[in-house]
Amino acid sequence: DIQMTQSPSSLSAPEGDRVTITCQASEHIFEYVNWYQQKPGKAPKLLIYDVVKLESGVPSRFSGSGSGTSFSFSISSLQPEDVAIYYCQQYSSLPLTFGGGTNVEIK
Amino acid sequence: EVQLLESGGGLVQPGGSLRLSCEASGFIFSNYAMSWVRQAPGKGLEWVSVITGTSGATYYAGSVRGRFTISRDNSNNTVSLLMKGLRADDTARYYCVKDGCLGGACYSERLDHWGQGTVVTVSA
Numbered sequence: 001d002i003q004m005t006q007s008p009s010s011l012s013a014p015e016g017d018r019v020t021i022t023c024q025a026s027e028h029i030f031e032y033v034n035w036y037q038q039k040p041g042k043a044p045k046l047l048i049y050d051v052v053k054l055e056s057g058v059p060s061r062f063s064g065s066g067s068g069t070s071f072s073f074s075i076s077s078l079q080p081e082d083v084a085i086y087y088c089q090q091y092s093s094l095p096l097t098f099g100g101g102t103n104v105e106i107k
Numbered sequence: 108e109v110q111l112l113e114s115g116g117g118l119v120q121p122g123g124s125l126r127l128s129c130e131a132s133g134f135i136f137s138n139y140a141m142s143w144v145r146q147a148p149g150k151g152l153e154w155v156s157v158i159t160g161t162s163g164a165t166y167y168a169g170s171v172r173g174r175f176t177i178s179r180d181n182s183n184n185t186v187s188l189l190m191k192g193l194r195a196d197d198t199a200r201y202y203c204v205k206d207g208c209l210g211g212a213c214y215s216e217r218l219d220h221w222g223q224g225t226v227v228t229v230s231a
Contacts, residue, residue, distance in 0.1 A: 001169075038152075049217035049219075099151075
């Protein structure tokens, strides 16, 4: 199985700051990476797919980058409504696997 | 608008069985792969199983292979997960998820729509 190592596990930053989350895959997964947001008590929501593509309706302050085994997800200007847990996920091969999640809070 | 409505969760004893169902609407159901993803209390996301669109091929996580069976009824726009031999570590919220993977043997591209989930508790 492909392991997705996500870091940090949690972060706290002031409103308006840029925050970045990284995800390291245990093997080469090309650009088969997606990112999800899960707000408290809610189902996950797809934000970014294929590393860089923004899902319809998702604000442009969210972005992704990377290839091969190293990937990152950024929020350019952190907003109160961005408080959530963020997960990376690979679909290069089954089983689909997720990172452990990053809990993002406002300082 | 895509809607996914899960049902069938509940409390079951270890070793018991449960069938989860998911009713889908708002898209051409038969064209898309459908997955189940679970989340244990306070934990992260774990993919469980997928059934492809038109070919109906099935795949499972190692932790459930041989105990769980995914199926779909394209005439009724439903996907089901039959769970047997349930264990305490199967306790989780189970999400029905539509994939952006269209047709054929494609198993996954992106999990683009999620239901609200149904809770399964395995306990004596």
